[in-house]
Amino acid sequence: xxxxxxxxxxxxxxxxxxxxxxxxxxxxxxxxxxxxxxxxxxxxxxxxxxxxxxxxxxxxxxxxxxxxxxxxxxxxxxxxxxxxxxxxxxxxxxxxxxxxxxxxxxxxxxxxxxxxxxxxxxxxxxxxxxxxxxxxxxxxxxxxxxxxxxxxxxxxxxxxxxxxxxxxxxxxxxxxxxxxxxxxxxxxxxxxxxxxxxxxxxxxxxxxxxxxxxxxxxxxxxxxxxxxxxxxxxxxxxxxxxxxxxxxxxxxxxxxxxxxxxxxxxxxxxxxxxxxxxxxxxxxxxxxxxxxxxxxxxxxxxxxxxxxxxxxxxxxxxxxxxxxxxxxxxxxxxxxxxxxxxxxxxxxxxxx
Numbered sequence: 001x002x003x004x005x006x007x008x009x010x011x012x013x014x015x016x017x018x019x020x021x022x023x024x025x026x027x028x029x030x031x032x033x034x035x036x037x038x039x040x041x042x043x044x045x046x047x048x049x050x051x052x053x054x055x056x057x058x059x060x061x062x063x064x065x066x067x068x069x070x071x072x073x074x075x076x077x078x079x080x081x082x083x084x085x086x087x088x089x090x091x092x093x094x095x096x097x098x099x100x101x102x103x104x105x106x107x108x109x110x111x112x113x114x115x116x117x118x119x120x121x122x123x124x125x126x127x128x129x130x131x132x133x134x135x136x137x138x139x140x141x142x143x144x145x146x147x148x149x150x151x152x153x154x155x156x157x158x159x160x161x162x163x164x165x166x167x168x169x170x171x172x173x174x175x176x177x178x179x180x181x182x183x184x185x186x187x188x189x190x191x192x193x194x195x196x197x198x199x200x201x202x203x204x205x206x207x208x209x210x211x212x213x214x215x216x217x218x219x220x221x222x223x224x225x226x227x228x229x230x231x232x233x234x235x236x237x238x239x240x241x242x243x244x245x246x247x248x249x250x251x252x253x254x255x256x257x258x259x260x261x262x263x264x265x266x267x268x269x270x271x272x273x274x275x276x277x278x279x280x281x282x283x284x285x286x287x288x289x290x291x292x293x294x295x296x297x298x299x300x301x302x303x304x305x306x307x308x309x310x311x312x313x314x315x316x317x318x319x320x321x322x323x324x325x326x327x328x329x330x331x332x333x334x335x336x337x338x339x340x341x342x343x344x345x346x347x348x349x350x351x352x
Contacts, residue, residue, distance in 0.1 A: 030092060036071035042336060097138065154315075173242040255277055
């Protein structure tokens, strides 16, 4: 079968690889329907290795080259263990978090921050292939009425939902989102579901700003032309937003998030980069601001699928393109050249 594999920085190849073997106990093989290109994938391609380890991963033993892709939907074709509610032929989304199952975090329900953890597509072969082997604990049945395309968006949407849950957004809260890329838009949708009264977005890219407005942002600001901190302060009765979500990982926006949130408010950081930010103690302690990290999701993918199935969450604005897997390298190049025109491109394998 074909697989889109990371070999090194700038080296992404469509390789011929063997199909997965029969799954061992605790594993399943799925035929991939769709797999989304994540900003993490783009970052590894252009600037890696970052989350990818150049030596064997401590949990999986895998080292490059391996198949990227962790935002996937598919159909179970083989099971190595019985899984309640899952059979061969079941349509599933995949929670790609790899976990040891025995550390303090795994045993306390925080598998997403497992001490040895990783992700399918970054520490094990991923979904940019016709078939992939995954742990059975990551299988999430897709409800009737949710398409395979939209189910492949459950993973990035879960990142936004998790950030909003971490922030404790309540009905009537005012929320500022810094960045309207895929995770910023996911957080916007989740904040809207949580009942936020004011949804303010800072985004300099016109296409993404327009998308945020279409989805239901109260106001969208171009930070190159507007003092976002001042405008949101005025729009909230000179109080400031209850929550600020930073979805880019840029140091200056991390600082802006902390400096902008109201006294007693929560700044949630879910963008990842290798840069360092300066957070003055005088902007945190005297105002009792809370700064929270938010990584991925923790049982949030099933929540997203249920929200889709009940009609509470319309994920269609996230989907901006589908490409065949054979055109995967071109899709990466397209996104590198112009991220603003797209939120999520899905790759579809052409062989099973």
